[in-house]
Amino acid sequence: MGGSAHTMRHAVLVEKAVEWLRRHYRCGIILSEQYCATGEVPDAIGWKGQCRSVVVECKVSRADFLADGKKEFRLRPELGLGCERFYMAPAGIIKHEELPKEWGLLEYSRREVVLSVKPPRKDLRTPAGMMKEMNLLLASLRRVEVRIEPQSITDFLKWKNRMLEYNGGSLPEGLLSDASETNPHLVLNRDEVS
Known part of the structure; x- marks a missing residue:
């Protein structure tokens, strides 16, 4: 039962991340939890004008957040997706000083998303990250085409x-x-x- 509650809370955070990207960040194209060959599965990623990408990783617990930091594309941020990168978690789960350099923090509390830490940089995506984003978009387009x-x-x-x-x-x-x-x-x- 604990697993389903965890999944449900994660699903709520992902839904709120998508909503935040659409309403507050004005992203025109948003994907959530889409798999592709690159290995990274962003909880939510949106694109706005001039192909600017914004990634939101949702974490429901400290253990979830700490485990995420051990992934290859976190240890080597040049391999990651997103011009801008955010974590989203229930308020108080992630301490500001624990955030990876250049990441922002969105906190969810009382049914609202609050920008707790604004990322200092908006140009984190490398050519390798751009290729991975293209792979993600192409994989998603192919899924649409099949349907x-x-x-x-x-x-x-x-x-x-x-x-x-x-x-x-x-x-x-x-x-x-x-x-x-x-x-x-x-x-x-x-x-x-x-």
Whole structure:
């Protein structure tokens, strides 16, 4: 029974991390607990404009936090994911002085997430970390593609555009047009257009 309570509390923290990334950090793309070949499975990772990534690792106990510090990508932070990195835990579980250098701390108490320690740096991701993030995104896209088979993602997006034409400018319920979709990854910087 202790295991299921632990899992449930972890699931709540992950849900709150995703919500925090979406609402407070304005991440447009967020994945939680997704596996890929890199070995690191972030509890929550979000991307915002200019491919800036933010990782949130959720820990429900001190033992959980201390065990996390022994993982290869914690011992060698250059292998880790995220331009910015945070731990999230119930208030009082992680002491500020125990945080890895350059990590922030989010504390969960009374159904609220509070930024307890702001990370001093926002550029922790290395080329190795960027490749791992790409692997994670590609693995996730492949999972989506498998679920919409027999279409590919490209076919689905083309179908969406054809439906817009067919319906005289309106999409089926639940689908957004490219123009109304809030996707910063579809917008080019004016500086980038030359």
